[in-house]
Amino acid sequence: MxxxxxxxxxxxxxxxxxxxxxxxxxxxxxxxxxxxxxxxxxxxxxxxxxxxxxxxxxxxxxxxxxxxxxxxxxxxxxxxxxxxxxxxxxxxxxxxxxxxxxxxxxxxxxxxxxxxxxxxxxxxxxxxxxxxxxxxxxxxxxxxxxxxxxxxxxxxEHFEVLVNDRRFVDLVFEGLIGLEPALTHKLYKLVDKKNKMPADKFAAEVRTITPDETKAKIFEEFVNLTSIDEVKTYVSKYFSETTLSDVFMQKLSGVESIGDHVIEKHVTPLISLFEKFKDQDLGEYVKFDPSIVRGLDYYTGVVFEIFDxxxxxxxxxxxxxxxxxxxxxxxxxxxxxxxxxxxxxxxxxxxxxxxxxxxxxKPSIDYLVAYFTPEGEKTAAQIANKLRSQNKKVEMMFGDNKPKKIFNYSDKKNFAHIVMVTETDIKVKEVATRTETTKTLADF
Amino acid sequence: MxxxxxxxxxxxxxxxxxxxxxxxxxxxxxxxxxxxxxxxxxxxxxxxxxxxxxxxxxxxxxxxxxxxxxxxxxxxxxxxxxxxxxxxxxxxxxxxxxxxxxxxxxxxxxxxxxxxxxxxxxxxxxxxxxxxxxxxxxxxxxxxxxxxxxxxxxxxEHFEVLVNDRRFVDLVFEGLIGLEPALTHKLYKLVDKKNKMPADKFAAEVRTITPDETKAKIFEEFVNLTSIDEVKTYVSKYFSETTLSDVFMQKLSGVESIGDHVIEKHVTPLISLFEKFKDQDLGEYVKFDPSIVRGLDYYTGVVFEIFDxxxxxxxxxxxxxxxxxxxxxxxxxxxxxxxxxxxxxxxxxxxxxxxxxxxxxKPSIDYLVAYFTPEGEKTAAQIANKLRSQNKKVEMMFGDNKPKKIFNYSDKKNFAHIVMVTETDIKVKEVATRTETTKTLADF
Structure with missing residues (x-):
């Protein structure tokens, strides 16, 4: 076979x-x-x-x-x-x-x-x-x-860079919503799939993870944020010591000014990043997107995707x-x-x-070198090698060929010039202009 | 761990x-x-x-x-x-x-x-x-x-192209020496190893494969051929219908003019190849070498190796x-x-x-762009991007740095220029000439 x-x-x-x-x-x-x-x-x-x-x-x-x-x-x-x-x-x-x-x-x-x-x-x-x-x-x-x-x-117009920060996401999931790690994991997975499921199914799934309606709303508000300005509003709306979950407060025990510290660690980097984007003329390409979380692998800070x-x-x-x-x-x-x-x-x-x-x-080739009679082979090969030593791309057409066959072949590729070693002389045709000149071996 | x-x-x-x-x-x-x-x-x-x-x-x-x-x-x-x-x-x-x-x-x-x-x-x-x-x-x-x-x-002076032809090798091994395929295979292996073993060991191994002393000598004469001219002499010495083995004659039964046909198929290509090498200025690089056989894989004609x-x-x-x-x-x-x-x-x-x-x-980098104060960051980034849009390779040095630190760092790589955004102006130093000029952002 x-x-x-x-x-x-x-x-x-x-x-x-x-x-x-x-x-x-x-x-x-x-x-x-x-x-x-x-x-x-x-x-x-x-x-x-x-x-x-x-x-x-x-x-x-x-x-x-x-x-x-x-x-x-x-x-x-x-x-x-x-x-x-x-x-x-x-x-x-x-x-x-x-x-x-x-x-x-x-x-x-x-x-x-x-x-x-x-x-x-x-x-x-x-x-x-x-x-x-x-x-x-x-x-x-x-x-x-x-x-x-x-x-x-x-x-x-063709692409955008969607940006998020896992420190900010952690703040919302652990700090505001206050779930156990296993449930936080589920929220991550859900965010990742949001754009691939109907809104009602999404809402239902949110509530199986966090049945508390207030928390579900906080989560939904988060996933609907569409700009860095909305992030700022969201943060100032929800952010105070009283709204942070017990889980999160425990993690931060011992820190004096909890609110500022948390903001500085979990929100400030994202906001200042977008300011730098503006400074460096990236404003039109970047967009905050809460659905970008990049699975659960090694990322610990800013995450982004380039989207078509x-x-x-x-x-x-x-x-x-x-x-x-x-x-x-x-x-x-x-x-x-x-x-x-x-x-x-x-x-x-x-x-x-x-x-x-x-x-x-098609490839772009500078020269096709051909010859009419077996006696032309050596000259043709020498011309080819001279041209190559001048950094020209050269294709040798082997065997003695008639002009018709040479031109038929040359039509199939992008040759800039055709060199023909005839019985009596050497002709060089420039394909674009269709001009033909006669040369000697020494001219190359 | x-x-x-x-x-x-x-x-x-x-x-x-x-x-x-x-x-x-x-x-x-x-x-x-x-x-x-x-x-x-x-x-x-x-x-x-x-x-x-x-x-x-x-x-x-x-x-x-x-x-x-x-x-x-x-x-x-x-x-x-x-x-x-x-x-x-x-x-x-x-x-x-x-x-x-x-x-x-x-x-x-x-x-x-x-x-x-x-x-x-x-x-x-x-x-x-x-x-x-x-x-x-x-x-x-x-x-x-x-x-x-x-x-x-x-x-x-540095390298040579060692050339052989398996059709010629086959002619010698099958035609002149006339071994069974399994023994021919052994001869191939032996030729391959020739340069790695002492002469006496080689001679002994030849005779275990082909005990007939005349044939062993024909083989040894073959492996000692050092040029295409010697190939020609070898061929005219051994080549006639009478010297060809029975095995080989059987293969060729039905062909009228056996000698010429055999030579044309098994020797002429190698000889004409070396003529073309000469025509195309390859003479100084190529050399006939009977020890090049390239194992027993898919090659069926000319074989070669580039040797240091x-x-x-x-x-x-x-x-x-x-x-x-x-x-x-x-x-x-x-x-x-x-x-x-x-x-x-x-x-x-x-x-x-x-x-x-x-x-x-070290990499070659056109510009190192650095800045003295945090306020210089935006300007430095803009200069870097302008230079890149002109196809210059630019490395940004992050953070506000003192000149000494900048020069220490620049010594470690091949920068052609160093741009420094100072508190008051923009300095460009050309490393090779040690000349320094003052520029504005618009100059870039």
Missing amino acids: ALTKSPYRGTRDFFPKEMRLRNYIFQKMAEVSELFAYEPYDGPLLEEVELYLAKSGEELINEQIYSFIDRGERKVAIRPEMTPTVARMAAQVHREIAKPIRWYAIPNLMRYEKPQKGRLREFWQYNADIFGAGQYGEVEIIQLAVTLMKSFGATS KHPDNRRAVAGGGAYANLLQIFNEPALEGVGIGLGEVPLTDFLTTHKLVGDFS | ALTKSPYRGTRDFFPKEMRLRNYIFQKMAEVSELFAYEPYDGPLLEEVELYLAKSGEELINEQIYSFIDRGERKVAIRPEMTPTVARMAAQVHREIAKPIRWYAIPNLMRYEKPQKGRLREFWQYNADIFGAGQYGEVEIIQLAVTLMKSFGATS KHPDNRRAVAGGGAYANLLQIFNEPALEGVGIGLGEVPLTDFLTTHKLVGDFS
């Missing part, structure tokens, strides 16, 4: 057309990263499974990871995400090198997913992280992400946030960081949806 | 210094490929194991492949080489697209090896293939490989050859091709050995 010609399920063959598009996208990612002085890095394709057990979410480990036992009895996995690797690498060098550390990578990752739009088993993901820069890093990573999106021709605004493609192109301590699992001192992950699959969908992708169907 | 900070055995962490070197190497590979009008492609990280069972050598499958069963009960492997993938992809499209097909890729591959110099479990390998061009393709692939080596500053000439690093940097029919396993019509694989690990060893690697320890 013949073997299948198809790629493994959920993976892709990149023929030149697709590969040129991918190269274009990766090139932009590298260029924009370097504009922000981010330095390139890469890690191994395989990591020991332990690394992911320590940091990745449960769904990733239990359902999506490609793990196996190697010939030396090591339990390894194909990387499903880059953050554990970057944390491991930062743990090796962070004591010695100047901070902040700014790194970017474009690794191939694999997850065992049911292939669907925007989601494949093998994909590439742009990752940028800044370690040791606090809130400055949050602004910079978002500035970098916006610049990257703009480098593809996208504008604030097109009604046909309402989905996240990228996501990221701030983490307080990724290095703990390596017994290293805390090093805060901010990271972003941007998948090439949703990005390509985004660019396609907004018609921001150019034509990559 | 804390997790290990080390990468999985046989793999590497690429910190920025190593990654810049890798990017430099990959960039050259892409550039030179495009000079020859090769188009980029890529395939999946995983392929079904069947694909490798059909085409790869036994050692690869039995001892080196990373294979496992996925969650859907498919037997898959991390790609240990790219040729089966490129064959699968060519099989999909070769009927529709113009020939020759010229493709290149730089995939990451994995093999379960005992890590040692020049050999790791995870590595990248440059692959270039040309389908449907016959001997023209053989010359072009070698021209491409030589151009690539030269693009790194290497010359014919340095006595401390006598090893192959790249290898390749011509194959008659990689597409058969997909039930597709035959499509001949020529390919090369060049590993980034031996290449880096080669470049390091010959001191051809530049300094990648």
Whole structure:
């Protein structure tokens, strides 16, 4: 039986057309990263499974990871995400090198997913992280992400950056609503799903988690906040020592001026972040969105997603946030960081949806070099090599060919010039202008 | 217990210094490929194991492949080489697209090896293939490989391309020596190991395979051929109907003029190849070498290796050859091709050995932008973004800093300019000339 010609399920063959598009996208990612002085890095394709057990979410480990036992009895996995690797690498060098550390990578990752739009088993993901820069890093990573999106021709009409802060969410869920951790977890999950369920179902689910109607309303008011100004109003409405839950007050025992301290830790960073956005001309791209919580993984501060605004493609192109301590699992001192992950699959969908992708169907080649008789072969090869040494892209047309065949072939690709070694001379045709000149070998 | 900070055995962490070197190497590979009008492609990280069972050598499958069963009960492997993938992809499209097909890729591959110099479990390998061009393709692939080596500053003092032809080897082993296939196989293995064993041991092993002293001498004479001229002498000495073995004569039964036919098929291509090398200025790089046989895998014609000439690093940097029919396993019509694989690990060893690697320890950054007081932050950020929009690489130095701290920091990296937003104005220092100018925000 013949073997299948198809790629493994959920993976892709990149023929030149697709590969040129991918190269274009990766090139932009590298260029924009370097504009922000981010330095390139890469890690191994395989990591020991332990690394992911320590940091990745449960769904990733239990359902999506490609793990196996190697010939030396090591339990390894194909990387499903880059953050554990970057944390491991930062743990090796962070004591010695100047901070902040700014790194970017474009690794191939694999997850065992049911292939669907925007989601494949093998994909590439742009990752940028800044370690040791606090809130400055949050602004910079978002500035970098916006610049990257703009480098593809996208504008604030095409995308928005939805921003939230898990410290603020914690304040509302634990402080105002005052739920046990297990129920807080459920609220997180519910927020995450809000935009995917009908309003009445959502209201009902809220009340199964927190039956107290006052608290349910406080929660609903929270999830309906649409701007940073509304956040301010919400905070001043609900925020006083008397409204904070017992659970939360217990956590803060020993602190003198409770109200201010809490606000400073849980609300001020979010408000000042939006002020910096305005200062740095990011105002038109960013928007507060209480539904962005980024699951329950390593994020501990600001979280954000880049969202496609097109009604046909309402989905996240990228996501990221701030983490307080990724290095703990390596017994290293805390090093805060901010990271972003941007998948090439949703990005390509985004660019396609907004018609921001150019034509990559044909390569651009400077010269086609052909010859009429077998005697022309040597001269043609010499011309080709001379042109290449001048950094010209040259395709050799092998075998002695008639002009008609040469022109037929040249129509299939984007050649700027056609060189023909004839029986008697060398002709160079400029395709755009259709002008033809006669040259000698020495002219090249 | 804390997790290990080390990468999985046989793999590497690429910190920025190593990654810049890798990017430099990959960039050259892409550039030179495009000079020859090769188009980029890529395939999946995983392929079904069947694909490798059909085409790869036994050692690869039995001892080196990373294979496992996925969650859907498919037997898959991390790609240990790219040729089966490129064959699968060519099989999909070769009927529709113009020939020759010229493709290149730089995939990451994995093999379960005992890590040692020049050999790791995870590595990248440059692959270039040309389908449907016959001997023209053989010359072009070698021209491409030589151009690539030269693009790194290497010359014919540093490397050589050792060339052989399996059709010629077959002629000698089957035709002159006339062994059974199993013994021919042993001769191949022995030739492969010749340079790694003492002469007397080699001579003894030859005689265990072919006890006939005349035949052993014919074989030894073959393995000591050092040039294409010696090949010609060898052929005219041994070649006639009477010297050809019965095994070989049987294969050729029905052919009228046996001698000429045999020479035309088994010797002429090699001789004419070396003539083309001379025509195309490759003479100083190429050398006939009977010990190059490239194992027993898919090659059926010309085979070659790029060898480091340095006595401390006598090893192959790249290898390749011509194959008659990689597409058969997909039930597709035959499509001949020529390919090369060049590993980034031996290449880096080669470049390091010959001191051809530049300094990648520090990034080159156009501007460091810093500020003295918190009030300067907004202006500094605006300057940074203006410069970036002019395609300048800019690093922001966060927080209000004293000049001394700024200069201390700037010494650690290659900044071309330092911008300082002071309490009263904006100073720009050009690092190379140590000149300082005063600017306004509008000047940027």
